[in-house]
Amino acid sequence: MADLAQPAPRFREIASGKLGDARIQGALDEATDRLMTNRIAAWAGLPGVEELRQRAHEIRMEVIDDLDGHVARFTDALEDRGGHVYFARTADEASAYIADVCRKRGAKLAAKSKSMASEEIGLNAALEAVGVTPVETDLGEYILQLAGEHPVHIVAPAIEKTAGQVAELLSAVGGKWVPPELEALTNAARTQLRETFLEADVGITGANFGVSETGSVCLVTNEGNARLVSSLPPVHVAIMGMERLVPTTVDLAVLLKLLARSGTGQKITVYTTLLTGPRRPGETDGPEEQHVVILDNGRTKLLRGRYREMLACIRCGACLNVCPVYRKTGGAAYSDVYSGPMGAVLLPLLVGLEQAPSLPHASSLCGACTAACPVKIPLHELLLDLRRDLVAEHVAPWWERLGFTLWSLAWSRPLGYRLSTALARLGQPLAGLLGPGRVWSRGRKLPRFGRRYRDRR
Amino acid sequence: MSLVDDFVANAEAVGCHVHRGAAPELDGAGVSTALYGLADTGSVVLAAAPDEPRANSLLPDVHVTLLREDRILPGLDELFAALGNDLPSALAIVTGPSRSADIEQKLAVGVHGPREVHVVLLSAG
Numbered sequence: 064m065a066d067l068a069q070p071a072p073r074f075r076e077i078a079s080g081k082l083g084d085a086r087i088q089g090a091l092d093e094a095t096d097r098l099m100t101n102r103i104a105a106w107a108g109l110p111g112v113e114e115l116r117q118r119a120h121e122i123r124m125e126v127i128d129d130l131d132g133h134v135a136r137f138t139d140a141l142e143d144r145g146g147h148v149y150f151a152r153t154a155d156e157a158s159a160y161i162a163d164v165c166r167k168r169g170a171k172l173a174a175k176s177k178s179m180a181s182e183e184i185g186l187n188a189a190l191e192a193v194g195v196t197p198v199e200t201d202l203g204e205y206i207l208q209l210a211g212e213h214p215v216h217i218v219a220p221a222i223e224k225t226a227g228q229v230a231e232l233l234s235a236v237g238g239k240w241v242p243p244e245l246e247a248l249t250n251a252a253r254t255q256l257r258e259t260f261l262e263a264d265v266g267i268t269g270a271n272f273g274v275s276e277t278g279s280v281c282l283v284t285n286e287g288n289a290r291l292v293s294s295l296p297p298v299h300v301a302i303m304g305m306e307r308l309v310p311t312t313v314d315l316a317v318l319l320k321l322l323a324r325s326g327t328g329q330k331i332t333v334y335t336t337l338l339t340g341p342r343r344p345g346e347t348d349g350p351e352e353q354h355v356v357i358l359d360n361g362r363t364k365l366l367r368g369r370y371r372e373m374l375a376c377i378r379c380g381a382c383l384n385v386c387p388v389y390r391k392t393g394g395a396a397y398s399d400v401y402s403g404p405m406g407a408v409l410l411p412l413l414v415g416l417e418q419a420p421s422l423p424h425a426s427s428l429c430g431a432c433t434a435a436c437p438v439k440i441p442l443h444e445l446l447l448d449l450r451r452d453l454v455a456e457h458v459a460p461w462w463e464r465l466g467f468t469l470w471s472l473a474w475s476r477p478l479g480y481r482l483s484t485a486l487a488r489l490g491q492p493l494a495g496l497l498g499p500g501r502v503w504s505r506g507r508k509l510p511r512f513g514r515r516y517r518d519r520r
Numbered sequence: 521m522s523l524v525d526d527f528v529a530n531a532e533a534v535g536c537h538v539h540r541g542a543a544p545e546l547d548g549a550g551v552s553t554a555l556y557g558l559a560d561t562g563s564v565v566l567a568a569a570p571d572e573p574r575a576n577s578l579l580p581d582v583h584v585t586l587l588r589e590d591r592i593l594p595g596l597d598e599l600f601a602a603l604g605n606d607l608p609s610a611l612a613i614v615t616g617p618s619r620s621a622d623i624e625q626k627l628a629v630g631v632h633g634p635r636e637v638h639v640v641l642l643s644a645g
Contacts, residue, residue, distance in 0.1 A: 090624075094625050202631055203620075219621070219625070226623055226624050229623055245628050249630070260632075285618070285619050285620060286619070287618040287634075290578055312600040312607075320596060330560070331561045334633070335563075335613040335615075336611065336613070337607060337613075338610050340609055342609055345570035346569065349568055349574055
C-alpha cells in the first residue's frame with residue numbers, strides 16, 4: 064500500500080522547501096484563491112444553502128450510523144444487477160483483488176480515472192508488479208504520473224506544475240516537441256490518452272458516491288475520462304471507500320448539489336454518471352463485467368469513536384483552499400494522498416497517531432475549514448481533539464508534555480504568572496537561540512515580552 | 521421565465537450550442553436522444569440503451585443531442601423523482617463540453633470528451 068505514515072520531521076522538511084519557492088507560492092495562492100472565491104459565489108447562489116448543508120450532514124451520519132446495513136443493501140442491489148462486489152479489509156486485499164481481476168482477463172493495460180482511494184491503496188505499484196501497465200487519464204494525474212509525482216490537491220492535483228514542465232513531459236512521451244501552450248498541450252494529451260481508452264483491457268475508477276438502494280456508483284468529472292474508462296474497456300472496476308454510500312438517489316441529489324459547488328464552484332460538473340451494473344442485453348457498449356471494491360482500510364476503527372464525523376467527508380477540497388497552512392505548504396507536506404485539514408484529521412486516524420504525529424499541528428485552529436465544509440464536519444475541533452490524544456497517549460515527547468504541565472501550573476496562580484513573565488524578560492535574548500524558540504523564530508520575529516500582558520510588542 | 525428559457529440560458533452559459541427545431545448539419549457528429557433536460561443546470565440526461573450507445577456522446581469531436589421541450593425538468597430532485605429506482609445501466613448527466621483546468625488553472629475545452637455539444641430542442645408532441 065502507499066506509505067501513509069508521516070514521520071514527525073517530514074512535514075517541516077517538505078513545507079520549508081515549498082515556502083522558499085516563490086513560483087510555487089504564486090501557484091498555490093492563485094489556485095486556492097480561485098477555488099475558494101468560486102465556492103463562496105456558488106454557495107451564495109444556492110437558495111437555502113445552510114439547510115442543504117445540514118441535510119447533507121444528516122444524510123451522511125445516517126449512513127455512518129448503520130454502515131454495515133448500507134454496505135449489505137448496496138451489495139445485494141448491485142449483485143441483482145449482475146455486478147460483483149468485494150469487501151476489502153485492507154489496502155493489500157483491495158489491490159490483490161484488482162490484480163486478480165486483471166490476471167483472469169489476461170489484462171496488460173489498465174486505464175485509470177482519478178481516484179484518491181486508488182492512491183491510498185498504492186494500486187499502481189501493485190498492478191505493475193503483476194505486469195499490468197496502469198495509465199492515469201485525468202489530465203492532472205497523467206502529468207504527475209509522467210513526472211513520477213503524487214497529487215498535491217484533491218481536485219486540482221497538478222497545481223504546482225507549469226506549462227513548460229508539462230510540455231517537456233508530454234514531448235518525451237510522443238517523441239515530438241509540444242509547445243508550452245494550453246491548446247497544444249491539451250491536444251497532445253488527448254491524442255496520447257485516446258489510444259489508452261480504446262486499447263485498455265480494464266478500466267479503473269474511484270467512486271464519488273454509492274447508492275445503497277439501487278447499487279449504483281456515481282462518478283463526477285469535468286474531463287469525461289471517468290465516463291470513457293467506465294464505458295469502453297470490457298471490464299470496469301470501481302474502488303469505493305466504504306463510507307461513500309448514500310441511502311437513495313434523492314439523497315444523492317442533495318450531495319451532488321453541494322459537491323461541485325464546494326469543489327470548483329460549478330453548479331454541477333460536466334459529467335455526472337450513475338452506473339448500475341454492467342452492460343445489459345442488446346446494448347452495444349459498456350463493460351461486460353463490473354466490480355466494485357468496497358474499501359475499509361482502517362475506516363471501521365472510526366465508526367464508534369468521537370472521530371466518526373470524519374467519515375462524512377465527500378472529498379470536495381473546500382477545506383484545503385481556505386486553510387492558512389495548506390495555502391502556504393501545499394499538499395505534499397501532508398502525504399502523497401490526502402492533504403489540508405481533511406488529510407490532517409483523516410491520516411492519523413487511518414494509520415495511527417504515532418505514525419503521523421505532526422499532522423494535528425498543521426493547523427492554526429482558526430476554523431476556516433469547518434466553516435467551508437459542505438457537510439459540516441467540525442474539522443478544527445477534531446484537530447484539537449487529536450492534539451489532546453497526542454498528549455494522553457504519550458505520543459508527544461516527554462519534554463513537551465513536561466513544559467506544558469509546568470506552564471499550566473505556573474499560570475494558574477498570579478505569582479506564578481508574574482514570575483514566569485519576569486523570567487521570560489530575563490531570558491529574552493536567549494529565547495530565539497534555543498529549543499522551540501529557535502525553530503519558531505526561523506521564519507518569524509519573536510515578540511518582545513512586556514512587563515504586563517498589554518505591553519507585549 | 522419558463523423551464524425552456526431557463527434551460528437555454530443555462531446550457532449556453534456552460535458552452536452548449538442550442539438550436540430550436542432543426543438539427544444542424546455537422547459531419548461526423550455523434551447523435552443521441554436525451555431522456556431529460558435539466559433547466560437549473562442546462563444539462564442533458566442520457567440513458568444507455570440498445571439504441572443509445574454510450575460512445576455516441578463520448579468519442580466524436582461533436583455531440584448532437586435531441587431533447588423534447590416537454591422533457592425538461594427543473595433540476596436534480598425532479599430527475600431522481602422521475603427516474604425512481606429503475607435506473608439504466610449508465611445514466612450520464614452532461615453539462616456542456618468536456619473541460620479541464622489542470623494546466624496552470626486555465627480552462628481548456630475538449631480534453632477527452634466532445635469539444636462541442638449541440639442541443640436540438642424539439643417542440644412537444
